[in-house]
Amino acid sequence: MRRLFSPAEQQRLAGASVLVVGAGGLGSPVAYQLAAAGVGRIGLSDMDRVDVSNLQRQVLHFTPDIGRPKVESAAAKLRALNPTVTVETHPVAITSENALDLIARYDVVVGCVDNFATRYLLNDACVMTGRPHVHGAVFRWDGQVTVFDPRNGGPCYRCLHPTPPPPGAVPSCAEAGVIGVLPGMMGSLMAMEVLKLLLDRGEGLGGRLLICSTLTMDFAEVQIRRNPECPVCGDHPTITELIDYEAFCGGAGQ
């Protein structure tokens, strides 16, 4: 039988750690697949409880889990799938106060969040701690995935989006809707990128933004380059510590 990974690679995954920020639509496939593949330590950060409106796409949570903290519901599923994985739960909001400490405890960070304030916070904290960061986003029938890896000279999320959209300009998932299968597919693409980062194998999506339109099932790729003027990862960074991201995004957090 052919192996998915060499014994050395499987050992490497068992010794690796990944922080999944958000145990919702994108976090569900990411966490499940990393646990299945044998990533040794998985951190889950989410402060929400399971709501019935999550269940149309967040398959880490089942109907009897309504009202339960998402990280607890998720941890139970991952342990049942692979008891050899250590699941660490962080039922807190990720903030400028705790982000650096939390992120520094993991090899790779996966941003499975649905608001701009947390995206900028994760980005800046990952650049400051030198952690590769897999990014994904979904909107209605469309999604995108990329990798920001400060170890390889960027680019970072701010090189792609230097400033957040004006408050209210981009509708939230609750306002715009999302087809339930989409975060499953995008999260799976993200999980593959995590495995490549952990194993240092293959060609990752660093510097490549993969865009998917599922109504036509078309995929496109856009090159992203590091912006030398980037205030976080540029040649002369002006942002060297975490800021107030709610204020930066004009209070457009959720």
Add this chain to the structure above:
Amino acid sequence: MKLTEEQIRRYSRHIILPEVGGRGQRRILEASVVLGGLGAAGSVAAMYLAAAGVGRITLWDPAPVTEADLAAAVAYTVDKVGQNRAAAAAEVLRAINPDVTVQVAASEAEAGAGIEPGGVVLLSAGEWRPLHDRAIREGARVVACGVHGAEGAFTVLQPGGPCLACLPPAVLQEAGLWPEEPENPPLAPVAGVVGLGAATEVIKLILGVGVPLAGRLLRYEGWSASFRDQSLAVSGGCPVCGA
């Protein structure tokens, strides 16, 4: 059928989409999908179709859940090893969404009896040709997916072609669509990408929105993160789809 208050909350992210709405969600709740093959790609697709509210789901796979399956098939758990795959998946689907009527087919013929004209069948790599042929002959659409290692593919087959019967077996085999290759097991995220790509096509077919992936084999290779489109030409004179 009128949506209940609980259903309006549960499917709110769908109902708000212009392509779905209350009418589309009712269509999903009234739809019937037959799934043949519940390996990593088929079983994760089943989870998402149940979450989306597909009203009747018929599951068919004679194989038991093995320990090796757990390296990629996230629908299963350690305590299900040794149980039939369809029976194990059915329990999870019911826990995800009690709106869904899940049937475990006892035979391929029983699964075939669940096929409706205009309905949708999702097949993942395996010996499911009789199910496919019956579906196409009865006017149903088939979404097929398969994975070997870090490579996977999915496509839509329909009456009028092309269908699996008129495509060269070498093409299907090379793409991982057929047969199942236990000696080359799927990588978990790759099974997620193609299984959920296939599930997306199922939802599009139920709703009648977008452009179905017919005549195109979409291939994903995980280590390079690349997608490749292979166009599927009909050879003519196909006894199954009539193309």
